[in-house]
Amino acid sequence: MAPPSEPASAPGGAREQVLDRIRSELAAMQLEVPETLRLDTRLADDLSLTSLDAVDLVLALEDAFEIELEDDDVASFETVADVVDAVLRQQAAAAGDGGEPAPGDAENRSPDSGAESSAPGSG
Amino acid sequence: MAERRVVVTGIGLLTPLGWGVQSHLDALRRGAVGLRAMDEWTRLGLRCRFGGAIDLAAARADTAIAPRRLETMGTLAAQAVLAGEAAIADSGVDPGLLRHESTALILGAGVGSMPAIYEGARLVFAGKARRVRPFSILQGMSSAPSAHVAQAFGIGGRSYTLASACASSAHAIGHAFELIRSGTAARALAGGSEELNVIVAASFEALRTALSSEQDEATRACLPFDARRSGLVLAGGAGLLMLEERRDALERGARVYGEIVGFAANSQADDLVLPEASGEAAARCMRAALASAGVGPSAVRYVNAHGTGTVAGDLAEARALAEVFGLGDDPAGDRDEAATGPWIGSTKGLTGHALGAAGGIETSFCLLMLRHGFLAGMPGFERSEDEMPELRWLRRTRECETDAGVHLSNSFGFGGTNACLVLAGP
Numbered sequence: 001m002a003p004p005s006e007p008a009s010a011p012g013g014a015r016e017q018v019l020d021r022i023r024s025e026l027a028a029m030q031l032e033v034p035e036t037l038r039l040d041t042r043l044a045d046d047l048s049l050t051s052l053d054a055v056d057l058v059l060a061l062e063d064a065f066e067i068e069l070e071d072d073d074v075a076s077f078e079t080v081a082d083v084v085d086a087v088l089r090q091q092a093a094a095a096g097d098g099g100e101p102a103p104g105d106a107e108n109r110s111p112d113s114g115a116e117s118s119a120p121g122s123g
Numbered sequence: 124m125a126e127r128r129v130v131v132t133g134i135g136l137l138t139p140l141g142w143g144v145q146s147h148l149d150a151l152r153r154g155a156v157g158l159r160a161m162d163e164w165t166r167l168g169l170r171c172r173f174g175g176a177i178d179l180a181a182a183r184a185d186t187a188i189a190p191r192r193l194e195t196m197g198t199l200a201a202q203a204v205l206a207g208e209a210a211i212a213d214s215g216v217d218p219g220l221l222r223h224e225s226t227a228l229i230l231g232a233g234v235g236s237m238p239a240i241y242e243g244a245r246l247v248f249a250g251k252a253r254r255v256r257p258f259s260i261l262q263g264m265s266s267a268p269s270a271h272v273a274q275a276f277g278i279g280g281r282s283y284t285l286a287s288a289c290a291s292s293a294h295a296i297g298h299a300f301e302l303i304r305s306g307t308a309a310r311a312l313a314g315g316s317e318e319l320n321v322i323v324a325a326s327f328e329a330l331r332t333a334l335s336s337e338q339d340e341a342t343r344a345c346l347p348f349d350a351r352r353s354g355l356v357l358a359g360g361a362g363l364l365m366l367e368e369r370r371d372a373l374e375r376g377a378r379v380y381g382e383i384v385g386f387a388a389n390s391q392a393d394d395l396v397l398p399e400a401s402g403e404a405a406a407r408c409m410r411a412a413l414a415s416a417g418v419g420p421s422a423v424r425y426v427n428a429h430g431t432g433t434v435a436g437d438l439a440e441a442r443a444l445a446e447v448f449g450l451g452d453d454p455a456g457d458r459d460e461a462a463t464g465p466w467i468g469s470t471k472g473l474t475g476h477a478l479g480a481a482g483g484i485e486t487s488f489c490l491l492m493l494r495h496g497f498l499a500g501m502p503g504f505e506r507s508e509d510e511m512p513e514l515r516w517l518r519r520t521r522e523c524e525t526d527a528g529v530h531l532s533n534s535f536g537f538g539g540t541n542a543c544l545v546l547a548g549p
Contacts, residue, residue: 030191052195055257068253 014091018065018084025060029053039081054083061087067094128384129303130549132377133214133365134487135206135314138474139175139358142182143209148491150473152520154502158341158356158475164321171327171334173344175358175475176319177202185209188275197262198359199236200271202480203316206361207272210312214365215377220310221276227308228282229299230268230363231291231315233479233536237322239263268316272363280308286479288536289429290388291315292362293482297386297542299366310367314483319359323478327357330396333433342503345476347430347469348437348516349501350508355431358475362483364490380490384529385416385545396537398436402443405541409447409531412543416529420448423465423545424528425498425517427485429535430469431476438511440533441467445512465531468517472503482534486544489530493548496525525549 019037026033031047043049049057058074061067061083067090077083136143139157140150150157161174182205183193193201211218220226239262243255261267266284273282281302285295292315299313327333335354337344345356372379389411391404398405413420429440444450448464470488477484492498500519507513530546 030189030194052257052261053191056195059254059256063254 014088015084018061018087019080021061021064022057022080022083025057025064028060029056037080039079039084041080043077043079043083057083065091067091127304127306128369128382129300129366130369130372130382131364131380131490132367132372133210133212133216134380134490135209135211135213135361135363136484136487137177137179137182137202137206138360138362138477138484139177140474142178142185144213144491147488148495151470151488151491151499152497154473154500154520156342156473156502158344158358160341161324164324167321167325169321169324169328170336171324171354171357172338173335173341173356173475174319174324175356175360175477177359179205182206192275195258195261196271197236197239197258197267197318199232199316199318200262200267202318202359202361203230203268203272203363204275206314206316206363207276207312210314210363210365211276214367215375216310216365216367218276222279223309224280225309226278227280227299227302227311227313228269228273228278229295229302229311229313230272230284231293231295231479231482232265232268232284232286233288233291233317234323235265235267236262236318238318238320241322272312276312278312280311287540287542288538289431289476289478289481290534290536290540290542291479291482292484293486293532293534293542293544294388294540296364296366296383296482296486297388297544300383300386300544303366303368309371310365312363313366314361314363314486315480316361317359317478317480319357319477324357333396335432345432345472346503347428347432347472347501348441348467348507348511348514349504350506350511352432352434352437354433355471356475358477360474360477360480360484362480362485362487364483364487379549381493381549382547383544384547385412385414385418386543387411387415388540388542390541391539393539395539398439398535399539400435400439400442402439402441402446404539405440405443405533405535406446408541408543409443409533412531412545416545416547418529418545422529423448423531424523425466425468425489425492425530427489427530427532428467428469429533431471432469436535440535441507441511441514444514448514450512450514462515464515465528466498466517466521467514468499468501470499472501473499482532482542482544485532485534486546489532489546493525493530493546497522
């Protein structure tokens with residue numbers, strides 16, 4: 001398994017804070033959270049999150065950090081790192097630095113993670 | 124080719140009387156009343172005092188479904204899923220068969236989950252539209268019960284939720300019966316769920332005459348056909364049944380509760396809420412159900428009436444029953460109880476009225492009575508008013524032979540919709 005990739009520009013403390021928050025929100029959602037929640041933990045395969053659970057997690061994180069994530073980002077979440085990156089990016093944007101993507105972002109995204117793959121189905 | 128017959132091999136029940144088949148058998152035999160004072164409703168200013176709340180925690184304790192999944196379904200669908208899980212296990216049907224397209228899922232519900240809709244609306248009107256949970260629509264949609272049951276158990280055939288107010292799950296069972304009888308499906312999980320909450324209670328209270336005015340005693344809160352009745356008592360719950368083609372069920376050695384032998388449905392365009400006073404359409408529906416079963420009125424041993432405890436509804440149904448069973452010609456003033464005809468009872472004095480789930484619950488009750496040889500009485504019943512035809516009221520629980528006649532289960536809903544099911548013993 002590849003080592004967890006990390007947004008290089010984000011201070012370690014901020015990243016840990018988001019990771020901790022994800023951990024506690026997943027527990028609050030009555031989902032089983034592994035003891036070591038890693039950046040490369042996969043939301044669907046490792047945590048059994050459905051696309052709707054992921055949106056529920058996003059709502060909780062948006063409330064916690066007083067940010068709003070982009071729908072396109074939410075639809076393409078595959079790993080915990082994707083979520084952490086999106087939060088850090090919006091925090092940075094909110095802090096007024098223009099919200100430029102953190103350098104680590106490109107590595108954290110899977111190439112095929114398009115909006116179609118995890119968008120809710122019809123109905 | 125002989126007509127396909129439809130038996131019931133599994134029952135899942137969650138009502139104010141308890142959780143599971145055995146607790147309901149005990150409660151029905153005892154004449155237990157499952158209603159209680161709803162303090163939250165009183166605090167919020169409602170006048171109706173009693174409701175039929177269910178113990179969802181008891182049902183959750185038995186399930187293999189993850190807590191997260193139950194939470195995101197919402198109460199309405201979770202009740203259906205828990206009762207469905209019990210019905211499937213009770214039937215012994217191979218879970219692999221559920222994925223086959225020959226397995227249908229036909230449920231009924233009066234309304235979707237109102238708390239889910241309310242919570243979403245509250246956020247929208249507070250300017251927080253972006254805070255609405257993704258589960259809002261999936262709990263609030265009318266088809267929430269069948270959608271979540273289908274997902275939980277991998278149903279492979281047709282699945283949908285029918286809505287006809289208080290007749291919803293009777294229509295669902297009737298439709299499932301017709302699907303199996305016609306060969307369209309081999310088996311079906313059918314029944315219904317209804318969520319009890321203060322929003323529904325306030326909506327019913329807005330009708331002004333629908334709900335019971337009893338303030339003191341739960342045992343007097345809902346008194347079907349009794350002269351003292353003042354209205355219905357709302358309840359929550361779910362009743363799901365596994366219906367199977369009889370030959371399939373017998374070949375696999377299934378335990379059979381009983382058989383669904385007839386079904387009919389019709390409507391009357393008289394009033395959106397009030398029943399047709401004469402009960403004529405209801406009477407036609409009962410006759411059509413008996414004709415569908417190939418039996419006459421004399422074959423009926425017991426009627427599980429719609430009998431919600433409303434003044435107008437019970438009177439109209441009693442008139443319809445008198446018409447069908449030929450008991451309407453008693454001389455005026457003669458208050459002797461009818462000595463002939465089927466026993467007439469309503470179990471809503473025990474459970475309250477679970478609206479769209481009532482048909483599933485009461486069909487299950489009829490089948491339990493048929494299989495175990497008893498008829499559940501109306502412990503609160505004393506006498507009907509003079510205007511009401513005198514019928515053979517089932518005051519106390521009676522033991523009886525398991526093969527004595529068929530049962531008729533009535534369900535009538537707002538909008539003038541009627542559904543009648545005919546049930547026979549195993």
